[in-house]
Amino acid sequence: xxxxxxxxxxxxxxxxxxxxxxxxxxxxxxxxxxxxxxxxxxxxxxxxxxxxxxxxxxxxxxxxxxxxxxxxxxxxxxxxxxxxxxxxxxxxxxxxxxxxxxxxxxxxxxxxxxxxxxxxxxxxxxxxxxxxxxxxxxxxxxxxxxxxxxxx
Amino acid sequence: xxxxxxxxxxxxxxxxxxxxxxxxxxxxxxxxxxxxxxxxxxxxxxxxxxxxxxxxxxxxxxxxxxxxxxxxxxxxxxxxxxxxxxxxxxxxxxxxxxxxxxxxxxxxxxxxxxxxxxx
Numbered sequence: 001x002x003x004x005x006x007x008x009x010x011x012x013x014x015x016x017x018x019x020x021x022x023x024x025x026x027x028x029x030x031x032x033x034x035x036x037x038x039x040x041x042x043x044x045x046x047x048x049x050x051x052x053x054x055x056x057x058x059x060x061x062x063x064x065x066x067x068x069x070x071x072x073x074x075x076x077x078x079x080x081x082x083x084x085x086x087x088x089x090x091x092x093x094x095x096x097x098x099x100x101x102x103x104x105x106x107x108x109x110x111x112x113x114x115x116x117x118x119x120x121x122x123x124x125x126x127x128x129x130x131x132x133x134x135x136x137x138x139x140x141x142x143x144x145x146x147x148x149x150x151x152x
Numbered sequence: 153x154x155x156x157x158x159x160x161x162x163x164x165x166x167x168x169x170x171x172x173x174x175x176x177x178x179x180x181x182x183x184x185x186x187x188x189x190x191x192x193x194x195x196x197x198x199x200x201x202x203x204x205x206x207x208x209x210x211x212x213x214x215x216x217x218x219x220x221x222x223x224x225x226x227x228x229x230x231x232x233x234x235x236x237x238x239x240x241x242x243x244x245x246x247x248x249x250x251x252x253x254x255x256x257x258x259x260x261x262x263x264x265x266x267x268x269x270x271x
Contacts, residue, residue, distance in 0.1 A: 017183060021213065042244035049215055099253030103227050109220040112252055116216060119251055 006075055013052060013068040015060035015085075020052035023070045023083070030072050031079055036143060043120040044079070044141050050113035051083040051137045059085025059135060077143040078122075082136045089128030089135030094118045155179040155213075157188035161196070164205075166271040172203045174264070178210040181218030189221040190228075198232040203271050207264065209240030219252060226257045239267040 011026050013019040027048045031041045052068055060066040069084035094114035101107035118124045123140035158178040166172050175192055179185075196204070206222070208214075229236050237259040241249060246260055254260075261267035 020215075039244065042242070046215075046244070046248065049213075053215060053217070097252050099223070099256055102223050103230060103257060105227065109223040109227070110217060112216040112219060116248065116251070 007073075009072045011070040011072075013056070013070065015056045015062055015064050015066050015068060017053070017056060017062070019068075020049045020056065023052045023068075024049045026070070027072060027079075027081055030074065031141070034074060034077075034079060034143060036079075036141070040141060044081075044139075047117045047120045047124070047139055047141075048081055048083070050117050051081070051139065054090070054113050054137070055083050055085035055087070058090075059087030061087070079141050081139045081141075083139075084134055084136040086133050087135050088132040090114065090126040090137075091128075093126075094124075157181055157185035159188040159192040161192065164268065166203065166268050168271065170203055170271055171201075172205055172268065172271055173201045174205045174207055176207040176210070180213040180215075181208075181211055181221065182213070182215050183217035185218055185221055189218075190225055193225045193228065198234070202234050204229065204234055204236050205264065205267050205271075206236065206238040206258075207240050208238060208245070209264075211240070211245075214245055214248070219249070219254070222249075222254065222258075223252075226254070230257065235271070237261060237267045237270060239264050 009026060009030055011023055013022055024045045028041050028045050031044050055068040056062060060068060066086045071082045073080045097112045097115055098107055102109050121139045121141045125138050127136050129135040156179050160176050162174040162176060164172045164174055173196055226236055239261040241260060249260060259270055
């Protein structure tokens with residue numbers, strides 16, 4: 001497949017729940033133009049939505065005066081998505097949800113967003129911004145993941 | 153921005169002759185869906201309703217807050233000896249529900265017919 005021309009798309013979202021769907025749709029459109037398969041686009045949509053929800057809710061604390069930046073960059077056969085907020089960044093690493101603990105009330109039923117992000121894309125990293133602002137999560141999804149002989 | 157979650161309740165009889173209550177959802181399932189998901193479930197009798205199907209056929213978007221509501225529903229159902237199955241999830245959300253472990257507490261089926269046959 002011909003490598004997709006390097007390009008960048010930026011979206012700014014208000015810190016209001018529901019607007020993550022604008023980022024989802026934009027990411028899906030870019031991924032479709034790049035030739036991603038439908039199942040990978042669905043993975044990307046969920047990962048981008050969860051990253052935006054975290055940015056809106058935890059990063060910007062639902063403060064509508066702050067916006068969430070979403071930068072989509074295509075490089076060769078990969079799509080990178082940065083979701084930027086004005087929070088201090090995530091201190092914890094994603095952990096796999098324990099459904100038994102959740103069902104027994106020993107673990108919050110919520111708190112699965114970071115796990116889903118990490119599980120659905122090829123790379124995910126959380127970066128705390130300098131001076132406790134402009135933190136971001138960076139996601140990367142690659143074309144033809146199935147074709148990789150190492151399965152990575 | 154989020155599409156309102158609608159829900160309705162329907163009573164059916166399984167092929168094995170058991171009464172089954174179907175909760176049909178429509179729209180997005182997110183943090184704003186508490187009343188539609190948990191409220192609708194909590195309106196059912198804990199004494200007489202023992203088999204429940206969740207219909208996601210008309211649901212396009214489920215986020216982690218929506219999944220958390222489903223887990224809360226499963227918790228309450230487990231505490232009242234109610235059996236829950238779900239159908240109509242897209243292949244993607246079937247994968248997501250499986251990844252977070254929901255399949256340990258609720259059977260997932262492609263269609264209502266297959267879900268009813270399992271009850």
